[in-house]
Amino acid sequence: MVSFRERFVSFINNRWLVFVAAMWIQSCAGIGYLFGSISPVIKSSLNYNQRQVARLGVAKDLGDSVGFLAGSLCEVLPLWGALLVGAFQNFIGYGWVWLIVTGRAPALPLWVMCILIFVGNNGETYFNTAALVSCVQNFPKSRGPVVGILKGFAGLSGAILTQIYTMIHSPDHASLIFMVAVGPAMVVTALMFIVRPVGGHRQVRPSDGSSFTCIYSICLLLAAYLMGVMLVEDLVNLSHTMIIIFTIILFILLIIPIVIPVSLSFCLEPSDPAEETLLPQSERVEPRKSEQEVHEVILSEVEDEKPKDVDLLPASERQKRIAQLQSKLFQAAAEGAVRVKRRKGPHRGEDFTLMQALIKADFWLIFFSLLLGSGSGLTVIDNLGQMSQSLGYDNTHIFVSMISIWNFLGRVGGGYFSEIIVRDYAYPRPVAMAVAQFLMSIGHIFFAMGWPGAMYIGTLLIGLGFGAHWAIVPAAASELFGLKKFGALYNFLTLANPAGSLVFSGIIASSIYDHEAEKQHHPHHHLHTGGSIFAGLPRVDEPLKCEGSICFFLTSMIMSGFCIIAVVLSLILVYRTKIVYSHLYGKSSASRLQILK
Secondary structure, eight states: OOOHHHHHHHHHTOHHHHHHHHHHHHTTTOGGGGHHHHHHHHHHHHTOOHHHHHHHHHHHHHHHHOOHHHHHHHHHSOHHHHHHHHHHHHHHHHHHHHHHHTTSSOOOOHHHHHHHHHHHHHHHHHHHHHHHHHHHHHOTTOHHHHHHHHHHHHHHHHHHHHHHHHHHOOSOTTHHHHHHHHHHHHHHHHHTTTSSOOOGGGOOOTTHHHHHHHHHHHHHHHHHHHHHHHHHHHHSOOOHHHHHHHHHHHHHHHHGGGHHHHIIIIISOOOOGGGGGGSOHHHHSOOOHHHHHHHHHHHHHHHHHSOGGGGGSOHHHHHHHHHHHHHHHHHHHHHTSSOOOOOSSOOTTSOOOHHHHTTOHHHHHHHHHHHHHHHHHHHHHHTHHHHHHHTTOSOTHHHHHHHHHHHHHHHHHHHHHHHHHHHHHOOOTHHHHHHHHHHHHHHHHHHHHTOTTHHHHHHHHHHHHHHHHHHHHHHHHHHHHOSTTHHHHHHHHHTHHHHHHHHIIIIIIHHHHHHHHHHHTOGGGSOSSOOOTTTTOOOTTSOOOOOSTHHHHHHHHHHHHHHHHHHHHHHHHHHHTHHHHHHHHSHHHHHHHHHHO
8 A cells, every 4th residue: 555655756757737827827827918908007197108018018028028038047046046037026016016006116217117017027938938848858758739839828817817816806907917926926025936847757547548638628628717807807797705716716626626736646557657668679679870871961951953944843753762762871871881971051841040040041931920910919918908009998908818718729720730730731830820821911901990899809810910920930940950949949939029019109100190199189180260279188197098090000901911912921931841741741751761760
């Protein structure tokens, strides 16, 4: 019999406990998605115009995307140390902003406010990095599902935190900033010693598939529940007691996944730590490095030596020719009759360094397509509070929550459907990104027109498309440029987010909004009747507000056009990478593996 103490130790070191704790951290890590809810109170309290608010949004986006320091500290410090640094940054940054907004601290210049927003939101990069690093090491054979679920919870965190804030029911809207400063820091501090590598590769069980299915089911149920609750709260005047009940059910859904590590540790017999020795020799011993290098060189050499007209042949004949060429090259290299030439740089599908990728056209196609598509979506997220107010909606939190939910489903759905495209049809993954960008272009048109219900449809399309980018782009980058330097490649691609926000939100959206607001408050410029030159001016201490769909009409149409350009760039990338994906996922790839065995 196994003692309770042994079972408890097994529970503490269970990789599923680490995964669940990482999910909880991620559920409050997406604090940047709440900027649309906190920006109106910052704007009104500090008398900012829309351009100044947009600069705060750019600082927020930079803090969310610049994760080089977090990645470096996660390699030097233990993960709990990196999490503690992130919690401290989050608390100091947003805590100071709360003190300024509520008048408890003196007002600071705009550039200092940008630094505080950057510092507060940069704590999120530590949460994301620690959660992903620990869980990828614990689930080395299930990286796709693990990353998708964790990134999905980060996208869903905006809706989760908004529902918790609704339960607090504070008449002071600045209390949301206080919750953003304190809430994530408390959760991360409580869980920071649990999230760590625990040798998960030795904890593989036959039930892992059903455990992932359970987690996916809970995620979808959670998203559907939050959507239903948000719609009910927006359409029906509920009592505070009902809101508390809805929030308690939300907490129950978040806690349910803990059943998996509890059942594995306390209800089932613990696995034998030495069970790895029972694996076949081929699964325990990795191929020799020299053998792997020969295989890689042969595969890439085929790309150089095959006749140009091979790709024009029917599929069956093309696979036969390539298989024959591979066989000859491998035999010749093994016998030493032919010296396989070495290339100056890797081919697509092999491991690139960042400097090698930066000179490739495909890498920049991904970057600019992401900048136009994801950047336009982030502009909507950052300005969602002002967009909903301009169309006459009092409760801006409902749209912040909805776009957070659709963002979550976009990440899950984008990864799922793009995987079908490459696995079942061997077609380039970026085609799914083109579809997402086309949907976003339609969503921007709905925002521009301001039709009844357009905010609901617009948040649906923009949220799905924006979320899909962050499931498709990392996978496509790893397929085209390898996994060896994936961290550096991914961190560079994420810079497309703040770059797009800087141009689209910081220059275009804010300038047009302030221009339209000034026109509305200076009616004498647009009337033929006389009147005082100061007739339409607001009081000096009031920020300009714009009303009507005209406030974001031109901005949304420009964003829609940018999304169409992004579709074209994605389709060019699809055309350029057809052969690469055919080699990676086509039937010919299976024949290659058979030849090399």
